[in-house]
Amino acid sequence: MPTFTKEQLPELNQRFRTNLINSLSGVKTAFLVGTADMDGLTNCAVFSSIVHVGANPALLGMISRPNTVARDTIENIQTTGVYTLNIMSTEHYKGVHQTSARYNHDESEFEAIGGINPEYIDGFFAPFVKEAVIKIAMNLAEIHHLNINQTYFTIGEIAAVYIPDELLQEDGNLNYELADILTVAGLETYYSARKIEQLPYAKK
Amino acid sequence: MPTFTKEQLPELNQRFRTNLINSLSGVKTAFLVGTADMDGLTNCAVFSSIVHVGANPALLGMISRPNTVARDTIENIQTTGVYTLNIMSTEHYKGVHQTSARYNHDESEFEAIGGINPEYIDGFFAPFVKEAVIKIAMNLAEIHHLNINQTYFTIGEIAAVYIPDELLQEDGNLNYELADILTVAGLETYYSARKIEQLPYAKK
Numbered sequence: 001m002p003t004f005t006k007e008q009l010p011e012l013n014q015r016f017r018t019n020l021i022n023s024l025s026g027v028k029t030a031f032l033v034g035t036a037d038m039d040g041l042t043n044c045a046v047f048s049s050i051v052h053v054g055a056n057p058a059l060l061g062m063i064s065r066p067n068t069v070a071r072d073t074i075e076n077i078q079t080t081g082v083y084t085l086n087i088m089s090t091e092h093y094k095g096v097h098q099t100s101a102r103y104n105h106d107e108s109e110f111e112a113i114g115g116i117n118p119e120y121i122d123g124f125f126a127p128f129v130k131e132a133v134i135k136i137a138m139n140l141a142e143i144h145h146l147n148i149n150q151t152y153f154t155i156g157e158i159a160a161v162y163i164p165d166e167l168l169q170e171d172g173n174l175n176y177e178l179a180d181i182l183t184v185a186g187l188e189t190y191y192s193a194r195k196i197e198q199l200p201y202a203k204k
Numbered sequence: 205m206p207t208f209t210k211e212q213l214p215e216l217n218q219r220f221r222t223n224l225i226n227s228l229s230g231v232k233t234a235f236l237v238g239t240a241d242m243d244g245l246t247n248c249a250v251f252s253s254i255v256h257v258g259a260n261p262a263l264l265g266m267i268s269r270p271n272t273v274a275r276d277t278i279e280n281i282q283t284t285g286v287y288t289l290n291i292m293s294t295e296h297y298k299g300v301h302q303t304s305a306r307y308n309h310d311e312s313e314f315e316a317i318g319g320i321n322p323e324y325i326d327g328f329f330a331p332f333v334k335e336a337v338i339k340i341a342m343n344l345a346e347i348h349h350l351n352i353n354q355t356y357f358t359i360g361e362i363a364a365v366y367i368p369d370e371l372l373q374e375d376g377n378l379n380y381e382l383a384d385i386l387t388v389a390g391l392e393t394y395y396s397a398r399k400i401e402q403l404p405y406a407k408k
Contacts (some may be wrong), residue, residue, distance in 0.1 A: 001366055003366050006261075017260065019375050021260075024365065026291055031230070058221075061357070065258070136228060148258075153348070158228070160208065162206075171223050172217075172221065172222070173223045183231055190403065197297070197393075199297075
């Protein structure tokens, strides 16, 4: 069985190590994050590090590295205080992946990439992704700078969420098989999700 | 289309809101976290908030709330400095979910739950899950207390990772369809993952 210790990891080929370590967080949802700068110039980038932080207040967190293509996203969130989180269906996986390319600040992914279009809802400053199945408006709450590797952990409060009627169950859960939600492992391998079973609250 | 604003969310039925907000982080991998207290009494709990923090050093983060069944996990990590992250295949979904029940501190989930057994590898103090497909030994790096809702963001460095030969691709990516990786949305709905396509590095 292949084993890699913390002494061996730095010795690996950089691309192999990057793929391996990025894969170890498993399969997770590929979100498109929509932002704009103070002039309204839009940006759209794929993030797969969105985590639940709390339900009341409703908080979501995300990890981003300042030296990546996510830089515009974080700068826009810091200056405007708002962003959107967009859950996509699998049919859009090529467009979602294309947002990870290194576009310049003055090039909007919304214009450069087919099938990924901006949408403005209820006067919210940041653009949503028109093609998304679930759209979440976020207000920046706090940004934690992680000294350990110069990464940012950004926490936002949900300002509003937009959900198609057929995906919302009576108990508040969302039907992600029906949504055909797009997920990703590592930096470039896309997956779909098939429901196994919803289980009751676990008791001992 | 159902819409919930931040003014409306606090008015919702608590269980509905909890399910809805927990669902909004999408489908993500269900990890079993293995720990032990200073006396070696073991604990195993499901976490779905594991995120990639960095590849070199190799860092993973996770969110936990102190007032949940995850309390033993965090206390054990704080006192011993070590824990394990275990990726499971779908066949174990009922056992994985059962770890979310409220067992007392002196009851080990490894003993109480069938099909979830401890395994010790290379002298690492924290128990792995024997049935896991991918096993990761973690050293605690830092714990951030999030004042916004009294949640902890725990960052650990990968001490070692154990991967079956057939799941490791030549490029360092892991084949999670072959692993039949277990994923979850919200608190109780389990999913499997089907590979769509591995795409090349995106260029503009």
